[in-house]
Amino acid sequence: MHFTRSFIIAAAILGASIPTGSQAQSLQGTAQVADGDSLSIAGLQVRLFGIDAPELDQQCFDNGAAVACGEMAKAKLASLIGDASLSCLRKSTDAHGRMVAVCRISGVDIGQAMVEAGWATAYRQYSEDYVAAEQRARASKSGLWQWEFQKPEQYRIAQQSKEEPQREARPPASTSSSLRRWQDQGQCLIKGNHSRRGEWIYHLPGMPYYNATRPEAWFCTEEEAQAAGYRRAIVR
Structure with a gap:
């Protein structure tokens, strides 16, 4: 009886020391994509570090015609990942409790691949790791850069204040x-x-x-x- 009680106490201490959720330092497995910069692995939510993709309901504009670029960014991330197993290394935890991480497939940084393809921007507020990749995508007019679009962070701010987002990438003609x-x-x-x-x-x-x-x-x-x-x- 004494041995059983000691074993239970030791197991409880060991279990409490194992990080879970956003506290885990690393995570591995197949992913479910939520949008262009977030996903989940084994039910745990992950935000890709250093990048910012359009919100799922966000639109870009091609000579005034709306383009569902938020959905397209999600589709691009899903195509990059496919059924492969991701290895994610935690950098921090965001305000929503999600693990903020750099995720790779066979050594390839998925966040950088998204920015390089033009479907996400470098999130300069948190990192400049992907600025060069963004500049290359912009120069080649890849992904989002072929249209007018609101930077995702500015779009979120506009949505919260219920203001009409101002398109910045390719402003329309005006006499202003x-x-x-x-x-x-x-x-x-x-x-x-x-x-x-x-x-x-x-x-x-x-x-x-x-x-x-x-x-x-x-x-x-x-x-x-x-x-x-x-x-x-x-x-x-």
């Missing part, structure tokens, strides 16, 4: 002064710069620090800069 082209003799004049804090900021001619700014990129319109992930410099 915001569409002014900053260009001289064929040279774009807006400077895009990466700050020491990791912020992507653009400077217009005449702004403070414009002349002292060393650009990583040049743009002809503010909309082009915003679509590339830059925000306007704050003038105080």
Whole structure:
């Protein structure tokens, strides 16, 4: 009887020490895809680290015609994974209790593959690991980059505030002064710069620090800069 009680106590202690759910450091198995950047393995929810895909109900626009790009991003992730077994390494836990992880199939980073194919953006707020992959996808107009679309994070904010999302990737023609082209003799004049804090900021001619700014990129319109992930410099 004493042996049985001791065995039960030891088993209980051992069981309590085994991480479960989002506390687990790694996870392996076949996956069920929820959308372009989230899935579940053995009932545990996983958010792919460092990427942001359109929400499932989000639409992109092809010359004004709606495109179900949220559903298409989900389909792309599902096709990449198929029936293969994923190996996921936990990076953190998000506000929804999901494991945030880098997931691979035979060593291939699925998150990077999604960004490289243009069906997700680099989630710069949390990582710059996939920025180069995003730039390649954007340059080749792959996936989402062939259309106008709202960056997923901005789309979520707009949905929460019940505002109409503003499309940024390829703004429609307008007479608004915001569409002014900053260009001289064929040279774009807006400077895009990466700050020491990791912020992507653009400077217009005449702004403070414009002349002292060393650009990583040049743009002809503010909309082009915003679509590339830059925000306007704050003038105080």
